[in-house]
Amino acid sequence: xxxxPYKIYLEENEMPAAWYNVxxxxxxxxxxxxxxxxxxxxxxxxxxxxxxxxxxQQELNDTDRYLPIPEEIRAFYKMYRPSPLVxxxxxxxxxxxxxxxxxxxEGNNTSGSHKLxxxxxxxxxxxxxxxxxxxxxxxxxxxxTALSMACAYFDLxxxxxxxxxxxxxxxxxxxxxxxxxxxxxxxxxxxxxxGRKILSEFPGTxxxxxxxxxxxxxxxxxxxxxxxxxGSVLNQVLLHQSVIGLETKxxxxxxxxxxxxIIGCAGGGSNLGGLIAPFVGxxxxxxxxxxxxxxxxxxxxxxxxxxxxxxxCDTGRVCPLAKMYTLGSGFMPAPNHAGGLRYHGMxxxxxxxxxxxxxxxxTAVQTDVFKAAEEFARVEGILPAPESAHAIKVAIDEAxxxxxxxxAKTIVFGLTGTGYFDLVAYxxxxxxxxxxxxxxxxxxxxxxxxxxxxx
Amino acid sequence: xxxxPYKIYLEENEMPAAWYNVxxxxxxxxxxxxxxxxxxxxxxxxxxxxxxxxxxQQELNDTDRYLPIPEEIRAFYKMYRPSPLVxxxxxxxxxxxxxxxxxxxEGNNTSGSHKLxxxxxxxxxxxxxxxxxxxxxxxxxxxxTALSMACAYFDLxxxxxxxxxxxxxxxxxxxxxxxxxxxxxxxxxxxxxxGRKILSEFPGTxxxxxxxxxxxxxxxxxxxxxxxxxGSVLNQVLLHQSVIGLETKxxxxxxxxxxxxIIGCAGGGSNLGGLIAPFVGxxxxxxxxxxxxxxxxxxxxxxxxxxxxxxxCDTGRVCPLAKMYTLGSGFMPAPNHAGGLRYHGMxxxxxxxxxxxxxxxxTAVQTDVFKAAEEFARVEGILPAPESAHAIKVAIDEAxxxxxxxxAKTIVFGLTGTGYFDLVAYxxxxxxxxxxxxxxxxxxxxxxxxxxxxx
Numbered sequence: 069x070x071x072x073p074y075k076i077y078l079e080e081n082e083m084p085a086a087w088y089n090v091x092x093x094x095x096x097x098x099x100x101x102x103x104x105x106x107x108x109x110x111x112x113x114x115x116x117x118x119x120x121x122x123x124x125q126q127e128l129n130d131t132d133r134y135l136p137i138p139e140e141i142r143a144f145y146k147m148y149r150p151s152p153l154v155x156x157x158x159x160x161x162x163x164x165x166x167x168x169x170x171x172x173x174e175g176n177n178t179s180g181s182h183k184l185x186x187x188x189x190x191x192x193x194x195x196x197x198x199x200x201x202x203x204x205x206x207x208x209x210x211x212x213t214a215l216s217m218a219c220a221y222f223d224l225x226x227x228x229x230x231x232x233x234x235x236x237x238x239x240x241x242x243x244x245x246x247x248x249x250x251x252x253x254x255x256x257x258x259x260x261x262x263g264r265k266i267l268s269e270f271p272g273t274x275x276x277x278x279x280x281x282x283x284x285x286x287x288x289x290x291x292x293x294x295x296x297x298x299g300s301v302l303n304q305v306l307l308h309q310s311v312i313g314l315e316t317k318x319x320x321x322x323x324x325x326x327x328x329x330i331i332g333c334a335g336g337g338s339n340l341g342g343l344i345a346p347f348v349g350x351x352x353x354x355x356x357x358x359x360x361x362x363x364x365x366x367x368x369x370x371x372x373x374x375x376x377x378x379x380x381c382d383t384g385r386v387c388p389l390a391k392m393y394t395l396g397s398g399f400m401p402a403p404n405h406a407g408g409l410r411y412h413g414m415x416x417x418x419x420x421x422x423x424x425x426x427x428x429x430x431t432a433v434q435t436d437v438f439k440a441a442e443e444f445a446r447v448e449g450i451l452p453a454p455e456s457a458h459a460i461k462v463a464i465d466e467a468x469x470x471x472x473x474x475x476a477k478t479i480v481f482g483l484t485g486t487g488y489f490d491l492v493a494y495x496x497x498x499x500x501x502x503x504x505x506x507x508x509x510x511x512x513x514x515x516x517x518x519x520x521x522x523x
Numbered sequence: 524x525x526x527x528p529y530k531i532y533l534e535e536n537e538m539p540a541a542w543y544n545v546x547x548x549x550x551x552x553x554x555x556x557x558x559x560x561x562x563x564x565x566x567x568x569x570x571x572x573x574x575x576x577x578x579x580q581q582e583l584n585d586t587d588r589y590l591p592i593p594e595e596i597r598a599f600y601k602m603y604r605p606s607p608l609v610x611x612x613x614x615x616x617x618x619x620x621x622x623x624x625x626x627x628x629e630g631n632n633t634s635g636s637h638k639l640x641x642x643x644x645x646x647x648x649x650x651x652x653x654x655x656x657x658x659x660x661x662x663x664x665x666x667x668t669a670l671s672m673a674c675a676y677f678d679l680x681x682x683x684x685x686x687x688x689x690x691x692x693x694x695x696x697x698x699x700x701x702x703x704x705x706x707x708x709x710x711x712x713x714x715x716x717x718g719r720k721i722l723s724e725f726p727g728t729x730x731x732x733x734x735x736x737x738x739x740x741x742x743x744x745x746x747x748x749x750x751x752x753x754g755s756v757l758n759q760v761l762l763h764q765s766v767i768g769l770e771t772k773x774x775x776x777x778x779x780x781x782x783x784x785i786i787g788c789a790g791g792g793s794n795l796g797g798l799i800a801p802f803v804g805x806x807x808x809x810x811x812x813x814x815x816x817x818x819x820x821x822x823x824x825x826x827x828x829x830x831x832x833x834x835x836c837d838t839g840r841v842c843p844l845a846k847m848y849t850l851g852s853g854f855m856p857a858p859n860h861a862g863g864l865r866y867h868g869m870x871x872x873x874x875x876x877x878x879x880x881x882x883x884x885x886t887a888v889q890t891d892v893f894k895a896a897e898e899f900a901r902v903e904g905i906l907p908a909p910e911s912a913h914a915i916k917v918a919i920d921e922a923x924x925x926x927x928x929x930x931a932k933t934i935v936f937g938l939t940g941t942g943y944f945d946l947v948a949y950x951x952x953x954x955x956x957x958x959x960x961x962x963x964x965x966x967x968x969x970x971x972x973x974x975x976x977x978x
Contacts, residue, residue, distance in 0.1 A: 073535045074601040080528045146529040147613065147904045158602065158676075176631045178906040178941070220901040221613075240946040246953050247900055445702055446675040449602050451633040486633070488943040491695040498701050 075152040076319040083150055084314040087137055087307050090345045090417060091130035093352040096424055098130070098303065098416035099391035102378060107522045110388050118285060120295050122193040126304040133349075135307065137189075144188045144221060145311065148177035153319040154483075158447040160467070167470035169463060170327070171483040172316045172343060173450065178244065181408075181453065181485030182339050183214035183299050186308035190297045191218035200293035201225025205255065205280030207234055208407030209241030210453075210485060211299030216248035227294075229255040229283045233274030234407070241489050255280040262286050262384070277410075278383025278397070285386055300336025301381060301390070301415050309342025316480065317346045327358060329466055331481040333458035334362035334371065334429070335408045337415030343482040348421060361466075362418065362429040363458040365437075367402040367505045370395050370414045371422055371429035373512060377519055379413055389522060392419040398518030402505035404434055405493035406454040408484075412515070432461045433504035438497040440464050441487070453485040454493055530607040531774040538605050539769040542592055542762050545800045545872060546585035548807040551879055553585070553758065553871035554846035557833060562977045565843050573740060575750050577648040581759040588804075590762065592644075599643045599676060600766065603632035608774040609938075613902040615922070622925035624918060625782070626938040627771045627798060628905065633699065636863075636908065636940030637794050638669035638754050641763035645752045646673035655748035656680025660710065660735030662689055663862030664696030665908075665940060666754030671703035682749075684710040684738045688729030689862070696944050710735035717741050717839070732865075733838025733852070740841055755791025756836060756845070756870050764797025771935065772801045782813060784921055786936040788913035789817040789826065789884070790863045792870030798937040803876060816921075817873065817884040818913040820892075822960045823856040825849055825869045826877055826884035828967060832974055834868055844977060847874040853973030857960035859889055860948035861909040863939075867970070887916045888959035893952040895919050896942070908940040909948055 091097055100109040115124040126135065137145070156169040174182035194202050201224050206212030212228040219226035228250050235242055235254035245252050255275045256263040260283045266273065288296035299305065320327065330347055332340030340362055350356045362371055371393045380397040381387040394413040401410040414422075421427045434454070441457035443464070444450070452460060459481040470477050487494065496502045546552055555564040570579040581590065592600070611624040629637035649657050656679050661667030667683040674681035683705050690697055690709035700707050710730045711718040715738045721728065743751035754760065775782065785802055787795030795817055805811045817826055826848045834849040836842040849868040856865040869877075876882045889909070896912035898919070899905070907915060914936040925932050942949065951957045 075535075077532050080530075143612075144904075157598075178900065178904055180943075217904055221904075239950070240943070243946040243950045243953070244906060247897055247906060247949055249901065442702055445633065446704065449599075449633055449672055449676070451699060451702060488635075488695075491698040494702055495694070495698045498698070 072155050072323055074157060075154050076322065077152055078150040078315060078318055080146055082318055083142070083145065084311055085137060086134035088310040088314055088346050088349060089129065089132055089135055089307055090310070090348050091303065092133040093349045094420065095352070096420055098420045101388040101390055102522065104380065104389050104520065104522065117289060118296050120190070120193045120197050120199065122196065123190060123304050126307055127302060138192060141189055141192050148184065149311070150315050151176060153316055156448055159444060162447045163464065163467050163471065165467040165471040166474060166476040167467040168476060168478045169467055170480045172312060172480065173483045174312060175450065175453070175483065175486035179210060179214035179217055180488060181210045181214065182309060182312060182342070183211045184217060185311050185342070186299060186305045186338065187214035187218040188221065189308040191215065191222045191224055194295060195222040195224055199224070199295055201227060202295055202297045203227045203229070203284040203288040204297050204299070205229045205277060205284045207231050207277045207410070209234060209238055209489065210408060212250070212252070213241060213244050214299070215297065216245040216250035219250065220248040226250040227287060228252045229257070229280040231255055231275040231277055231280050237492070238489060255283050257283060260286045276383060281382040282384030282386050300338040301413065303417060305338050306341035306345065306415055306417050309338050310345040312339065312342040312482065313345040313347065316343060325478060327480040328477040329359045329361060329479045331361045331363060331459045331462050331479065333409060333455050333482070333484065334364050334414065334418065335411045335455065337418040339482050339484045341415050341418050348426065351426060360427040361462055362422070362427060363462045364429065364431055365404045365406055365409050365458065366431040366433045367404045367507065368395070368410050369431050370412060372431050375516060375519065376419060376423050378522055379519055381413060383412070389520060390416050392416050393422060394519070395512060396515035396518040399515035405490065406434065406437070406458065408455040409458065430462060432458050433506070435497070435502050435504050437461050438494070438502065450483065451487045452483060453487045454490050456484040459483070527610050527778055529612060530609050531777065532607055533605040533770060533773055535601055537773055538597070538600065539766055540592060541589035543765040543769055543801050543804060544584065544587055544590055544762055545765070545803055546758065547588040548804045549875065551875055553875045556843040556845055557977065559835065559840070559844050559975065559977065572744060573751050575645070575648045575652050575654065577651065578645060578759050581762055582757060593647060596644055596647050603639065604766070605770050606631060608771055611903055614899060617902045618919065618922050618926065620922040620926040621929060621931040622922040623931065623933045624922055625935045627767055627935070628938045629767060630905070630908070630938065630941035634665060634669035634672055635943060636665045636669065637764060637767060637797065638666045639672060640766050640797070641754060641760045641793065642669035642673040643676065644763040646670065646677045646679055649750060650677040650679055654679070654750055656682060657750055657752045658682045658739040658743040659752050659754070660684045660732060660739045662686050662732045662865070664689060664693055664944065665863060667705070667707070668696060668699050669754070670752065671700040671705035674705065675703040681705040682742060683707045684712070684735040686710055686730045686732055686735050692947070693944060710738050712738065715741045731838060736837040737839030737841050755793040756868065758872060760793045761796035761800065761870055761872050764793050765800040767794065767797040767937065768800045768802065771798060780933060782935040783932040784814045784816060784934045786816045786818060786914045786917050786934065788864060788910050788937070788939065789819050789869065789873065790866045790910065792873040794937050794939045796870050796873050803881065806881060815882040816917055817877070817882060818917045819884065819886055820859045820861055820864050820913065821886040821888045822859045822962065823850070823865050824886050825867060827886050830971060830974065831874060831878050833977055834974055836868060838867070844975060845871050847871050848877060849974070850967060851970035851973040854970035860945065861889065861892070861913065863910040864913065885917060887913050888961070890952070890957050890959050892916050893949070893957065905938065906942045907938060908942045909945050911939040914938070
């Protein structure tokens with residue numbers, strides 16, 4: 069058998085020419101978004117007030133299996149893709165496991181994560197529609213950075229509402245966005261009505277993702293030529309992120325490798341949904357079986373301890389309702405360092421797959437996650453983002469299980485990004501100042517009480 | 524003609540199996556290191572007190588054209604190499620130039636630069652010699668990070684003396700080193716005699732590279748089982764870095780591309796020396812002609828305004844003397860943000876090539892450099908290190924010259940690393956707080972006065 073290289077790169081002409089739309093193969097489609105005011109499914113017209121028209125089409129399309137990737141987006145993808153599928157030889161040796169471990173590494177671009185895959189697509193459609201710019205929110209800053217890069221490429225105005233506490237604590241992220249010409253506003257701000265309202269009610273607040281979303285949406289709908297864009301959760305985002313899974317599958321196929329288990333971290337679901345999409349398709353069509361594992365922080369366990377119900381996508385309760393696994397939009401996640409996973413809900417697609425028993429989920433506490441991150445960094449040479457390290461933790465667990473049973477399983481996980489802007493968290497871990505937090509049942513009951521009665 | 528892809532990756536089996544030793548092809552060999560006490564060439568035995576034995580052999584070897592890369596080092600290289608040779612299609616379009624621009628990107632590893640190429644080699648030979656650990660100094664932290672990663676891989680103790688002002692201003696770099704298990708000590712420290720001496724003479728000093736070198740050397744020679752390692756300047760380092768040039772040449776050859784101009788930033792010379800080595804070899808052997816351009820900061824112009832003379836490699840004046848272009852070891856570079864280029868001297872190999880008229884050199888002021896960096900980041904998607912941006916600046920200049928003349932020259936430059944840990948500098952640039960500094964002739968005369976009379 070051919071020797072598997074350390075890194076499998078596709079040729080440019082082997083890169084996917086179309087995104088894969090897993091909804092086309094799902095028997096139980098994800099439930100539609102509902103208008104919170106009427107309880108009726110959101111219409112195209114309603115959605116187009118907030119989102120770009122072509123993205124609305126993608127959001128609603130659950131029948132076309134493949135959607136062509138426009139040439140302009142493919143050209144941009146070629147600047148930083150294909151991303152490598154790496155055989156973790158050094159980790160395998162360190163663990164002394166018979167398992168074969170692979171990871172799809174999405175961190176080799178300046179945004180530092182997979183977020184760029186959807187950012188460039190959303191910016192492209194905004195440009196194509198003749199818009200002047202887009203607005204968004206960002207917490208830790210990966211999404212905001214990715215969108216800034218994409219907007220710089222298409223010469224679009226980019227307005228980012230960054231949670232104030234992150235804006236102050238992560239000046240470097242903010243600075244990268246400025247390098248790409250974005251306007252970054254700490255949220256809550258006095259530039260929007262909702263921002264002023266919150267500031268007057270809670271003077272000196274550090275802000276929240278929910279508030280930043282509300283400000284970004286208000287900014288978009290109140291300025292002609294602007295639309296709001298979102299970096300996760302939505303069907304369109306998972307569609308764009310399918311490029312991760314398609315490349316992974318093409319790379320594996322090249323060497324005749326068939327994975328047994330595919331693992332990804334799950335916050336809103338953009339990475340995991342993209343990584344597993346084509347494999348889920350095979351499973352749905354009965355062509356091949358795989359195990360899929362979503363890993364979420366124990367502090368924010370939407371799949372493992374949440375309810376499958378209609379809920380607001382934002383804590384500000386201005387966005388449409390989605391049917392998803394959720395802890396309730398009133399859930400206040402503990403200050404876990406994996407900012408990208410601190411979301412009360414989960415993509416409707418992944419929620420449906422999980423509810424249908426097609427995917428597993430488990431949790432990890434953050435000290436275990438950082439331990440795995442450090443072990444990985446030392447042997448594989450990549451300093452992972454705390455989010456990505458959730459997947460590493462479970463991949464190591466599964467590889468050690470193989471060591472016990474003697475099985476040589478093939479494990480693939482998604483390494484979504486790098487941790488260069490997360491070193492405050494690493495410092496806390498090294499200094500023994502990191503704590504774990506698991507919400508009590510009573511706390512969850514309280515946040516479930518914030519679920520709307522609609523739907 | 525075949526379409527050139529955005530990124531040319533070599534296959535693993537196309538990666539170099541041997542380093543190229545350019546000294547073997549040089550008619551005028553670089554002058555030997557001298558013992559500052561005796562003025563005589565440093566002997567093997569003298570050097571082995573400070574450096575690993577096999578590295579001393581490499582340091583002195585100016586006859587063997589190729590030195591095999593040990594299998595263990597090649598395995599490590601495969602974790603993050605081959606690095607891509609990128610066709611800068613987007614930059615070309617932005618500039619509207621007929622020039623064809625390529626860059627060899629060395630930043631896709633956690634150390635963020637090319638430094639890892641030599642770090643892993645030096646750690647390997649230390650391990651092979653049965654040593655317990657190595658010591659070194661670091662300024663901005665790229666070299667210290669690279670060495671930490673290399674030592675973690677071979678389970679070697681790693682002691683890094685980090686210039687105190689950087690230690691305090693760049694806590695994130697320090698934290699990455701800690702993740703890789705290195706012991707990082709702010710310099711000057713009270714753990715060495717020279718450190719205590721300096722602290723008593725200059726209480727509260729922020730330290731300097733020269734002092735950190737002295738501490739690292741003292742630590743190494745006073746502890747059995749330890750040796751000192753250095754990240755640039757030395758012949759051995761340029762030898763290891765030839766992997767950059769060999770890969771570049773192999774990638775170009777694959778598509779029949781012949782560069783006209785090869786550009787690199789130059790501090791101690793490790794990147795530029797490695798990048799151009801095999802091309803210089805062709806030029807020396809009369810096989811093909813190329814233009815080579817070294818770019819240095821206007822604030823630290825060792826090639827363009829320095830003297831070709833024997834000088835101390837360190838400001839502490841404890842290391843051997845090297846014949847090189849130098850501003851004098853007493854030269855205090857202005858606080859330019861390209862910390863990796865703030866060195867008073869230049870590799871003996873590059874100095875000799877420059878003196879023989881085989882290479883050009885020019886300077887750039889830092890505001891121009893950051894302007895080029897930002898322009899590059901916006902179209903090519905990579906946030907460059909300030910050091911690397913010196914090469915970008917001159918590559919853009921040359922491409923714009925082609926636009927004027929209509930020539931479709933092929934330009935290759937080295938993109939040594941990423942700027943994720945340099946965002947304080949980017950912020951200053953954005954805020955208009957960055958100033959340029961060019962030393963006066965009188966200032967240089969003053970630092971030339973620190974040149975030793977020996978040699």
